[in-house]
Amino acid sequence: xxxxxxxxxxxxxxxxxxxxxxxxxxxxxxxxxxxxxxxxxxxxxxxxxxxxxxxxxxxxxxxxxxxxxxxxxxxxxxxxxxxxxxxxxxxxxxxxxxxxxxxxxxxxxxxxxxxxxxxxxxxxxxxxxxxxxxxxxxxxxxxxxxxxxxxxxxxxxxxxxxxxxxxxxxxxxxxxxxxxxxxxxxxxxxxxxxxxxxxxxxxxxxxxxxxxxxxxxxxxxxxxxxxxxxxxxxxxxxxxxxxxxxxxxxxxxxxxxxxxxxxxxxxxxxxxxxxxxxxxxxxxxxxxxxxxxxxxxxxxxx
Amino acid sequence: xxxxxxxxxxxxxxxxxxxxxxxxxxxxxxxxxxxxxxxxxxxxxxxxxxxxxxxxxxxxxxxxxxxxxxxxxxxxxxxxxxxxxxxxxxxxxxxxxxxxxxxxxxxxxxxxxxxxxxxxxxxxxxxxxxxxxxxxxxxxxxxxxxxxxxxxxxxxxxxxxxxxxxxxxxxxxxxxxxxxxxxxxxxxxxxxxxxxxxxxxxxxxxxxxxxxxxxxxxxxxxxxx
Numbered sequence: 147x148x149x150x151x152x153x154x155x156x157x158x159x160x161x162x163x164x165x166x167x168x169x170x171x172x173x174x175x176x177x178x179x180x181x182x183x184x185x186x187x188x189x190x191x192x193x194x195x196x197x198x199x200x201x202x203x204x205x206x207x208x209x210x211x212x213x214x215x216x217x218x219x220x221x222x223x224x225x226x227x228x229x230x231x232x233x234x235x236x237x238x239x240x241x242x243x244x245x246x247x248x249x250x251x252x253x254x255x256x257x258x259x260x261x262x263x264x265x266x267x268x269x270x271x272x273x274x275x276x277x278x279x280x281x282x283x284x285x286x287x288x289x290x291x292x293x294x295x296x297x298x299x300x301x302x303x304x305x306x307x308x309x310x311x312x313x314x315x316x317x318x319x320x321x322x323x324x325x326x327x328x329x330x331x332x333x334x335x336x337x338x339x340x341x342x343x344x345x346x347x348x349x350x351x352x353x354x355x356x357x358x359x360x361x362x363x364x365x366x367x368x369x370x371x372x373x374x375x376x377x378x379x380x381x382x383x384x385x386x387x388x389x390x391x392x393x394x395x396x397x398x399x400x401x402x403x404x405x406x407x408x409x410x411x412x413x414x415x416x417x418x419x420x421x422x423x424x425x426x427x428x429x430x431x432x433x434x435x436x437x438x439x440x441x442x443x444x445x446x447x448x
Numbered sequence: 449x450x451x452x453x454x455x456x457x458x459x460x461x462x463x464x465x466x467x468x469x470x471x472x473x474x475x476x477x478x479x480x481x482x483x484x485x486x487x488x489x490x491x492x493x494x495x496x497x498x499x500x501x502x503x504x505x506x507x508x509x510x511x512x513x514x515x516x517x518x519x520x521x522x523x524x525x526x527x528x529x530x531x532x533x534x535x536x537x538x539x540x541x542x543x544x545x546x547x548x549x550x551x552x553x554x555x556x557x558x559x560x561x562x563x564x565x566x567x568x569x570x571x572x573x574x575x576x577x578x579x580x581x582x583x584x585x586x587x588x589x590x591x592x593x594x595x596x597x598x599x600x601x602x603x604x605x606x607x608x609x610x611x612x613x614x615x616x617x618x619x620x621x622x623x624x625x626x627x628x629x630x631x632x633x634x635x636x637x638x639x640x641x642x643x644x645x646x647x648x649x650x651x652x653x654x655x656x657x658x659x660x661x662x663x664x665x666x667x668x669x670x671x672x673x
Contacts, residue, residue: 150556352539358497359602360527361554362520 150365157369158376161345168344169377172337176381176433177388179330180426184389186323187422192412193316195252200305203236206275206286208293211300212268218298222273225296234285236278246271256400256413270300334381335437338374342441345370353446363446370442371435378434382427389426393419449475449606449637450496455505457491457661465491466502467661473639473654475605478632480648481641482672483658489641492658493608496639497529498522510605527555530599530636534611536591538583538598544570545579548597555602565601573597573627589620593627600631607631609640613647621647645672 162169208222219240229235241249246269254261277286283306290302346353356366393414403409450473458464466488473479481489494500495507498514506513514525538547545566552562570576573593583591592612599607609628613621625647632638642648648655648671655670656663665673 153553351537355537355539355550356554357523358526358531359551359554359598360523360525362523365554365556 154369154372158372161369161373162376164348165341165345168337168341172334172341172377173381173384175330175337176334176378176430177384179327179334180382180385180430181388181392182323182327182330183429184385184422184426185392186319186327187425188389188393188414188419189319189323189412190316191414191418193312193319195255195413196312196411197316198249198252202274203276204274205277205305206290206293207303208273208275209270209300209302210272211298212270214271214298219271222293222296222298225293226273226275229289233278234281234289236276238273238275241272241274243269243271253411255411255415256397256403257410259401260410331433334378335433338377338434338437339441341377342370342374342438343445345373346442346445357446363443366446367439367442371439374438374441375431375435378430378432378437379427381434382430385426385430386423389422390419449473449477449510450639451506451508452492452495453506453508455495455502455507457488457495457500457502464661466495466658469505469658469661469663471656471663471666473637475637476632476635478629478638478651478653479640480651480653480655480670481639481658482643482648482655485643486660487658488661489658490610491661493610493639493641496606496608497531498525523555527602528605530602530604530607532592532595532599532607532609532612534614536583536595536615538591538594540583543580543582544575544586544594547583547594548601551598551601557602566597569597569601572600572630574623587620588616589623592616592620592624596624596627596631600636604636606637606639609638609642611642612640613642613644618646622650625651648672 208226210219210222223238223240226235226238230237243266247264247266249272250261250264250269254264286304290304293299293302353366397413397415400409400413450471452469452471455466455469456464457466469488469492481492483489491500495502496509496514498507498517501515505515507515509525510528512525514522517525539550542550548566548569549562552565557565567576567579570579573596575590575593575597578586578590583594586594592615595612599609607628612628613624616624621644628638628640629651652669652671655665655667655672657665657667657670657673
C-alpha cells in the first residue's frame with residue numbers, strides 16, 4: 147500500500163516536471179475561468195442583496211419618516227387597506243424598525259459609514275406594497291404621487307426605477323459572465339486533457355510495459371488523474387486568491403459611490419466569499435480530475 | 449498449461465493471421481514457434497497475453513479460457529506471464545535495477561521484497577554489479593538480459609519470448625538461450641517465436657511451425673527445416 151502511494155506521488159510529481167509549459171498553461175486557464183466563475187457568484191450575491199427588498203412581487207416601497215407615531219402608521223395602513231379593498235393592491239407589509247435595520251444592513255453593506263449613522267431612533271421604517279396583477283404601471287405612478295402627499299411619508303420608490311438598471315446589469319452578468327466562464331472552463335478542461343494526453347503519449351512505452359507486467363488500468367490511471375486534480379486545484383487556489391483580492395478592493399472602492407446609486411449593496415461581506423472559495427477549489431479539482439481521467443482512459447491503449 | 453482450440457484470428461477479410469489453430473503445451477515445456485514473417489507467430493503470442501482476441505476458438509492459459517475473461521482480470525493473468533521482446537522494451541530513463549524493479553513495483557510488491565528479489569534475479573542473468581547502469585550503457589546482449597530479468601522477476605508460470613535473439617550476434621544469442629533454458633529448468637513454460645535456425649537446431653526442443661496462419665508441423669525435439 148505504502149509503496150503504491152510512493153509510486154503514485156513520485157509519478158505525479160514527475161508528470162509535472164515533464165510537462166512544465168503545458169501544465170502552466172492549463173493552470174493559468176483554469177485559474178482565469180474559475181476566477182470569472184467565482185466573481186459571477188459574488189456579483190449575483192451582490193445583486194441578491196440589492197433586490198431582496200423587492201422580492202415577492204413588491205413594486206412599491208413607502209418610506210415612513212423616522213419617529214412617526216402609531217397613529218401616523220395606522221393612517222398609512224388604512225389608506226393602503228382601502229386600495230386592497232378596491233382591488234388595485236394585492237397586499238402590503240409593514241417593515242418595522244428591526245426589519246428596516248436588517249434591510250439597511252444589506253443595502254448599505256458597502257458603505258459602513260452611512261450605515262453606522264442609522265439606528266432605532268432615526269431609521270425610516272417602510273411599507274412594502276404588492277400591486278394586483280391587473281394594475282397598470284401608470285396607475286402605480288399615480289399612487290406614488292398620492293402617497294407622497296400623505297403625512298409621515300418620507301418618500302416613495304417604485305421598483306421600476308431601481309429594477310430597470312439593476313435588471314439590465316444582472317442580465318448582463320448572468321448571460322455574459324456565465325457564458326465566459328463556461329467557455330473558459332471548457333478550454334481549461336481541454337488543456338488539462340491535452341496535457342495528460344501528451345504525458346501519456348510520452349510515456350506510451352512505459353505504459354505498454356506496465357500493462358504487460360500486469361499493472362491494472364487504475365494503477366496506471368491514478369497518477370495522471372492526480373496530476374489533473376492538482377492542476378485544477380492549483381488553478382483554484384490562484385483563482386481564490388485573486389477573487390478575494392478583487393472583492394476586498396471592490397468593497398473598499400464602493401464606499402465612494404453615492405448611496406442612491408444602489409452600488410453600496412453590491413458587496414459580499416457576509417462570509418459568502420468563503421463558500422464561493424470552497425466551491426471554486428472543489429470545482430477546479432473536479433474538472434481537473436475528470437478531464438485527466440477521461441484522457442487517461444482514452445489513451446490507455448497506447 | 450496452454451491450450452489453443454480451433455483458434456481463428458483475422459485482421460481483415462483478406463488478412464487471416466491464424467486459421468483453426470490447435471495445440472497443447474504442458475507445464476515446463478520449451479516450445480519454439482517458427483515460420484516466415486507474417487505466418488502468425490506474433491499473433492499467437494499476443495493471444496496468449498490477451499492483447500488480441502480471436503474470432504473463433506478458445507485459448508486456455510493455466511486452466512482458464514482467457515477469451516471470456518473480464519478485462520479487470522487480465523492484469524492478474526499477465527502477472528503469470530513474463531514477456532521478452534526483440535527490441536527489449538527497456539525504459540531508458542531507469543537504471544537496470546529500476547527497470548527490473550518496475551515489474552514488481554507496478555503490481556504492488558513491497559519495497560523490502562523488491563530489494564531482496566531484484567538483486568537475486570540480476571545475479572541469475574549475470575548482471576550482478578551493473579544495477580546502476582542505464583540501458584544505453586549496456587551491450588545488446590546485456591539489455592536483453594535485463595529484459596529477461598524483468599520478465600522472470602515475478603516468477604511467472606509462462607515466459608513468452610518474441611524473437612529474443614533477433615537483434616543479437618550468434619554468440620550473445622546463445623548466451624540468452626542458455627539463460628532461457630536455465631529458467632525453463634526451474635519449471636517455467638517457455639514459448640519462443642524465432643527465425644533463428646541455428647538456435648532451434650541446437651536446442652532440439654518442441655517445434656510448432658506456422659505457415660500463413662496454419663500449423664503445418666508440431667514436432668517434439670524438432671529442427672527448423
